[in-house]
Amino acid sequence: MHHYLFARTIQSILVLFGVLVLVFFMVRLTGDPAALMLSREASPEAVAAFREQMGFNRPVVVQFADFLRRAAGGDFGSSLRYRTPAFQMILERLPATLQLAGVAMLIAVGVAIPLGLIGGARPGSIWDTLARVVGLLGQSVPNFWLALIMILVFAVRLRWLPSFGRDEWRSVLMPAFVLGLAPMGQLVRLMRSAVLEIRGEDFIRTAYSKGLATHVVYQRHILRNAIMPLISVFGVQFGYLLGGSIYIETIFAWPGIGRMIAEAVAGRDFPLVQAIALFSSLVVVGLNILTDLAYALIDPRIRYGT
Amino acid sequence: MALNQPALPVTPTAISERRPRSRSGDVLRSLVRDRGGMLGLVLFSLLVFAAVFAEQLAPHDPIAQNLRVSKQPPAWMAEGTWEYPLGTDNLGRDILSRILYGTRVSLTVGFFGVVIAVGIGLAAGLVAGYAGGRTDSIIMGVTNVLLGLPYLLFVVVIAAILGRSLLNVILIFGITDSPIFVRVARGEMLRLRESVYVQAAHSIGVPARRIIWTHILPNMIGPMITVATFEMSAMIFYEAGLGFLGLSVPPRVPSWGNMLAAGRQYLTTQPWITTFPGIAIMVTSLAMNLLGDWLRKVNDPRQRRTLQ
Numbered sequence: 001m002h003h004y005l006f007a008r009t010i011q012s013i014l015v016l017f018g019v020l021v022l023v024f025f026m027v028r029l030t031g032d033p034a035a036l037m038l039s040r041e042a043s044p045e046a047v048a049a050f051r052e053q054m055g056f057n058r059p060v061v062v063q064f065a066d067f068l069r070r071a072a073g074g075d076f077g078s079s080l081r082y083r084t085p086a087f088q089m090i091l092e093r094l095p096a097t098l099q100l101a102g103v104a105m106l107i108a109v110g111v112a113i114p115l116g117l118i119g120g121a122r123p124g125s126i127w128d129t130l131a132r133v134v135g136l137l138g139q140s141v142p143n144f145w146l147a148l149i150m151i152l153v154f155a156v157r158l159r160w161l162p163s164f165g166r167d168e169w170r171s172v173l174m175p176a177f178v179l180g181l182a183p184m185g186q187l188v189r190l191m192r193s194a195v196l197e198i199r200g201e202d203f204i205r206t207a208y209s210k211g212l213a214t215h216v217v218y219q220r221h222i223l224r225n226a227i228m229p230l231i232s233v234f235g236v237q238f239g240y241l242l243g244g245s246i247y248i249e250t251i252f253a254w255p256g257i258g259r260m261i262a263e264a265v266a267g268r269d270f271p272l273v274q275a276i277a278l279f280s281s282l283v284v285v286g287l288n289i290l291t292d293l294a295y296a297l298i299d300p301r302i303r304y305g306t
Numbered sequence: 307m308a309l310n311q312p313a314l315p316v317t318p319t320a321i322s323e324r325r326p327r328s329r330s331g332d333v334l335r336s337l338v339r340d341r342g343g344m345l346g347l348v349l350f351s352l353l354v355f356a357a358v359f360a361e362q363l364a365p366h367d368p369i370a371q372n373l374r375v376s377k378q379p380p381a382w383m384a385e386g387t388w389e390y391p392l393g394t395d396n397l398g399r400d401i402l403s404r405i406l407y408g409t410r411v412s413l414t415v416g417f418f419g420v421v422i423a424v425g426i427g428l429a430a431g432l433v434a435g436y437a438g439g440r441t442d443s444i445i446m447g448v449t450n451v452l453l454g455l456p457y458l459l460f461v462v463v464i465a466a467i468l469g470r471s472l473l474n475v476i477l478i479f480g481i482t483d484s485p486i487f488v489r490v491a492r493g494e495m496l497r498l499r500e501s502v503y504v505q506a507a508h509s510i511g512v513p514a515r516r517i518i519w520t521h522i523l524p525n526m527i528g529p530m531i532t533v534a535t536f537e538m539s540a541m542i543f544y545e546a547g548l549g550f551l552g553l554s555v556p557p558r559v560p561s562w563g564n565m566l567a568a569g570r571q572y573l574t575t576q577p578w579i580t581t582f583p584g585i586a587i588m589v590t591s592l593a594m595n596l597l598g599d600w601l602r603k604v605n606d607p608r609q610r611r612t613l614q
Contacts, residue, residue, distance in 0.1 A: 014447055014451070015450065018447075018451035018452075027467060029467050030467060036467060136592065139591065140588050140591040140592040141588055141591075142543055142546060144546075144547055145584030145588070146584075148566075148580050148584070149580075149581070149584065152574065152577055156573075156574050239455065239456035240456075240457075242456045243459045244458065246459065247551070261462065262462075265462065265466040265551070265553070270467070273463055276459075277463055280456050281456060284454065285454050288454050
């Protein structure tokens with residue numbers, strides 16, 4: 001276990017460094033970050049002054065060292081447009097995004113686990129078909145399009161749910177469902193195939209042959225083992241939700257980080273974009289580490305295997 | 307292949323007298339049996355057909371604006387005409403024609419994106435799997451960094467930095483998607499390297515380069531194509547998403563994402579402008595996923611056995 005922890009920590013430090021390198025060089029992809037961030041009509045003097053102010057005229061190595069030092073101290077830069085520290089802006093928007101992602105994940109897991117379990121337990125049944133259809137639709141339906149269609153049906157035509165904003169508890173339902181659809185599809189698939197596979201294992205036959213009732217076998221042996229792979233994709237799924245929230249929050253005018261990215265990108269506020277990319281990556285990388293550790297704690301095969 | 311076989315007399319045994327069924331025959335049989343796979347193949351063929359013959363199929367010029375016929379509903383609705391079967395958009399452009407031409411953008415991005423991703427992934431994965439040691443750690447370290455990032459977010463940010471063009475979109479997807487193929491190629495390389503026939507080839511002195519070309523690469527094709535199908539579906543999906551945010555191909559190019567972006571503000575009054583491109587994206591994604599599911603079954607011997 002200690003060896004595993006040590007290896008995982010070293011690996012995470014490398015990953016974090018990789019993220020910093022990537023985010024730093026991203027805005028330098030086109031060569032001149034000053035030209036990228038200012039409008040095309042900016043005068044040469046203004047560009048030069050901006051370059052001076054942002055430190056773009058210094059050697060790249062110096063800029064990168066400075067970037068690392070600041071990031072280590074929690075300084076993620078400032079928004080060009082609002083002149084506020086980017087980190088503070090992110091923290092203000094974070095609760096809304098966490099709420100949306102949390103409800104989306106709840107809906108996804110709440111549908112995926114029972115449906116995948118029943119579908120996998122009775123291959124060929126109507127539940128199995130349903131599980132496969134949900135798995136397929138989750139992968140195939142474009143969420144940004146479904147969001148528009150749902151607004152049209154449930155907000156404009158039927159008037160059941162609010163079409164935008166975050167003013168009442170019902171506001172979260174539509175965006176969370178749309179955002180959770182893709183993870184739901186993936187989790188149903190994972191769950192169903194895990195149950196199908198575990199059903200045929202030797203230890204299940206042993207459990208039956210020692211006289212356990214079917215529901216006990218499912219509860220104690222199948223469900224527990226089938227849920228494990230779901231935990232391992234949790235970090236990846238959260239990263240997906242962050243990406244998907246760019247569309248969903250924009251469409252539903254949800255005041256979270258996703259909408260802030262879309263606005264920052266449209267307004268060429270790249271220091272803010274950079275800060276959000278850095279922050280989100282750190283969160284996702286951190287979650288990946290946590291899920292790996294949780295996985296190692298639950299599953300002894302991993303703990304002793306590597 | 308034949309050159310590598312040892313020149314030993316092979317005596318047929320009793321078991322091999324039953325002629326084994328051919329591989330391609332097996333694949334065809336499983337396609338006929340698998341309704342989902344068949345549907346995927348048919349839909350995908352139709353999409354390729356639409357992309358290739360868009361000029362012949364489209365009833366109108368996809369770019370020509372005609373404000374006198376703007377916002378016409380589809381033919382089956384009141385006030386709709388068969389002149390514009392799926393209606394027209396806010397600038398009077400024929401939606402059916404734009405969707406047909408949009409197939410080109412989507413399939414081009416998906417196909418060339420995957421080709422680039424497979425190219426990078428295969429090269430890096432083979433090197434990592436073959437060399438092992440420090441080379442392997444470095445390549446897989448970088449791969450894991452990239453796989454651990456919030457993918458979609460980075461795609462959006464990089465697309466915003468590089469600007470709108472078809473080439474940029476293809477390059478972005480091709481490069482950002484390659485880590486998945488690095489992982490697959492390396493895994494297959496490690497698995498195949500230990501297989502008996504590769505060991506056998508190695509033991510009779512077949513050079514490494516030839517082992518890779520004749521024994522390892524051909525056996526990688528199945529898994530790689532399976533993953534490529536799913537990734538192509540994802541790229542088509544994400545390209546439309548970028549277009550929706552105004553970050554994909556330039557606005558005058560008819561693409562499904564651009565159509566969604568333009569139709570969004572007419573959602574409540576002229577919903578057909580957004581509905582049909584969305585259905586096009588969904589059908590494409592569905593076709594590729596069905597095809598991928600079937601390919602996975604064909605390539606996974608465990609599943610293949612349970613199917614027969």
